[in-house]
Amino acid sequence: xxxxxxxxxxxxxxxxxxxxxxxxxxxxxxxxxxxxxxxxxxxxxxxxxxxxxxxxxxxxxxxxxxxxxxxxxxxxxxxxxxxxxxxxxxxxxxxxxxxxxxxxxxxxxxxxxxxxxxxxxxxxxxxxxxxxxxxxxxxxxxxxxxxxxxxxxxxxxxxxxxxxxxxxxxxxxxxxxxxxxxxxxxxxxxxxxxxxxxxxxxxxxxxxxxxxxxxxxxxxxxxxxxxxxxxxxxxxxxxxxxxxxxxxxxxxxxxxxxxxxxxxxxxxxxxxxxxxxxxxxxxxxxxxxxxxxxxxxxxxxxxxxxxxxxxxxxxxxxxxxxxxxxxxxxxxxxxxxxxxxxxxxxxxxxxxxxxxxxxxxxxxxxxxxxxxxxx
Numbered sequence: 590x591x592x593x594x595x596x597x598x599x600x601x602x603x604x605x606x607x608x609x610x611x612x613x614x615x616x617x618x619x620x621x622x623x624x625x626x627x628x629x630x631x632x633x634x635x636x637x638x639x640x641x642x643x644x645x646x647x648x649x650x651x652x653x654x655x656x657x658x659x660x661x662x663x664x665x666x667x668x669x670x671x672x673x674x675x676x677x678x679x680x681x682x683x684x685x686x687x688x689x690x691x692x693x694x695x696x697x698x699x700x701x702x703x704x705x706x707x708x709x710x711x712x713x714x715x716x717x718x719x720x721x722x723x724x725x726x727x728x729x730x731x732x733x734x735x736x737x738x739x740x741x742x743x744x745x746x747x748x749x750x751x752x753x754x755x756x757x758x759x760x761x762x763x764x765x766x767x768x769x770x771x772x773x774x775x776x777x778x779x780x781x782x783x784x785x786x787x788x789x790x791x792x793x794x795x796x797x798x799x800x801x802x803x804x805x806x807x808x809x810x811x812x813x814x815x816x817x818x819x820x821x822x823x824x825x826x827x828x829x830x831x832x833x834x835x836x837x838x839x840x841x842x843x844x845x846x847x848x849x850x851x852x853x854x855x856x857x858x859x860x861x862x863x864x865x866x867x868x869x870x871x872x873x874x875x876x877x878x879x880x881x882x883x884x885x886x887x888x889x890x891x892x893x894x895x896x897x898x899x900x901x902x903x904x905x906x907x908x909x910x911x912x913x914x915x916x917x918x919x920x921x922x923x924x925x926x927x928x929x930x931x932x933x934x935x936x937x938x939x940x941x942x943x944x945x946x947x948x949x950x951x952x953x954x955x956x957x958x959x960x961x962x963x964x
Contacts, residue, residue, distance in 0.1 A: 591800040591859035598851050601680040608845050609668045613643055613707035619675055620648065626682045630694065636702070637737045643707040645737050650681055650701075651694035656866055658830065659857070660702040663723045663821070664944065665709020665753075666714070669837035669846045670753035673853035674703045678733035680858060689717045689862075696865035700745060704705035707736055724818075727824035734888040738821060747830050749793065749864060751857065752822040752921055755846075756836035758914050758937070762808045762884035767841065769805040769923050770856075771848055772797060772884055773834035775822040781814060788874070789831040795872035796863050797833070798880060804852065806917070811880035812836050839887075867900060888926065889913045892964065895942035897928070899949050907944050909942075910934065911958060925958040940964065 606678050624631040632649040640646060650667075662669045681690060702909075704710055708718035717723050717732050726735040742750070759768045774790035776782075783791070801809050801916075812834055817823050826832045837849045863869040892913040896904040910927035913920055927934075947963055 590862045591855055591903075592803075593894065594858050595851070595853040597685065598676075598855055599684050600683060601676055602851070602854075603672070603675045603679050606672045606675070608711050611710075612667065613710050616671065616675070616704055617644075617646070622822050623675065623678045623682050624648065625660065630681060631678075636741060639706070639708045640688065640708055640733055640813075641708045641711075643711070645702065645705060645707065645734065646655060646739065648678065648701040648703065648899040649699065651696075651698040653694065653696040653698050653865065655697045655749070656700065656745055656747040657697055657749045657751070657864065658700045658702075658742060658745060659751040659753060660704050660705050660821075661753040662710055663705040663734070663738070665706045665711070666713050666836075667753075667755035668710070670835065670853050671703050673850050673857065674701055674856040676850070677858060680724070691755060693862060693865045697861060700741065701863065702738065702741065705738060713812065719782075722822055725819040726818050727821045734820075742760060742825055742828060742830060750822075750825050750830040750832035751962070752825070752832055752834045753853075754834065754836050754839065756812070756838050756883070758839055758887045758889065758912070759810065759883040759885050760885065760935060761807060761881040763881055764807055765933070765945055766807045767887050767935060768810040768838040768883055768938065769808040769840050769927055770801060770838050770852055771810040771812040771834075772877060773814055773822070773824045773836070774877070774878070775834060776814045776816040776943055777827045778821065779816050781816065786798075786829055786831050787826060790826065790833050791874045791877055793860060793864070793869050793870050794833050795868040795874050795877040797835075798876050799872060801852060801856060806867075808838075808840075810838075810883045811877065812883060824919075839937060844937070844949060861877075885934075886912075886914075887934065887939065888931075891931055891934065891936040892938045892942045893931070893939060895945050895947050895963075897949055897952065898946045904946065906944075908932070909947075909952075909958070910936070923958050923960055925952060925954060925956065928954070954960070
């Protein structure tokens with residue numbers, strides 16, 4: 590199924606998103622224009638308001654007994670999966686695969702919360718308007734957004750959950766490869782023990798891994814499973830919903846992450862069909878468990894082969910490791926993070942400095958580097 594969806598993706602991809610930074614009103618308007626084409630299959634429910642009064646909505650499809658809850662952008666600057674969700678809505682509102690879709694929606698019920706933290710999205714920041722990391726509020730529940738997610742899980746008791754995020758620029762441990770996507774079946778306790786709920790999540794993660802590796806070999810990783818009870822993925826797993834964390838990574842030459850967005854859309858759709866048919870149950874858990882973990886962060890840019898010119902007249906050959914990443918979003922400001930031999934490291938973009946002399950006074954670690962002066 591994923592192969593077919595991968596090949597036809599452009600036919601249901603929404604062109605509205607010029608880049609990954611968009612406001613809540615724009616997203617809601619985009620979604621409304623999609624679902625109005627087939628109002629008979631979509632139901633929209635307002636779950637409540639954010640701290641600053643912005644509506645938080647749930648979009649529902651299907652009537653099946655297998656309930657799947659998906660929430661995206663609980664960190665306001667992590668929007669890749671949100672765009673993929675809009676693509677998924679467009680798939681269901683199109684004339685593509687009509688018979689397959691109709692059959693699927695009799696087996697599953699889909700509950701989407703496309704943007705859980707609209708106040709953060711408005712500012713393009715990770716945290717809520719209360720300065721709180723929403724993904725550390727599953728116990729205290731001091732934010733209205735956390736209360737909304739908890740209530741939705743409690744009310745609908747979904748069998749499956751998809752916790753959708755963007756991850757920092759990372760590599761696959763032991764490989765000189767940038768992680769395009771990371772999966773995790775979150776732990777439920779400090780011992781990282783398994784029960785039926787977590788095993789089901791691992792099987793679904795294994796199913797996704799098997800399919801994704803065909804398109805991004807060596808670039809799928811396993812996210813750290815250290816138990817964090819304040820995190821919603823861990824807590825919702827504990828509350829009985831088999832939860833898979835999907836962390837959207839990066840691919841070289843794709844700053845707006847359109848290819849990773851595509852992987853999200855076709856991957857989630859494939860998972861829906863696999864849940865409906867229970868095909869995922871045949872996946873080998875070891876496929877997921879043997880994935881390499883996320884390793885040290887890569888760089889947005891490595892400038893190789895420059896020479897640092899010191900005040901005493903000495904020069905030293907070096908590479909420069911530069912990042913535009915702040916948490917999981919991209920800024921316009923290049924920040925210098927490392928100087929020296931970076932031969933084991935990888936970047937989304939690399940350029941040859943050609944032995945150019947760079948003055949030591951222009952190299953300040955973890956501060957802006959003025960690239961235009963030299964390159």
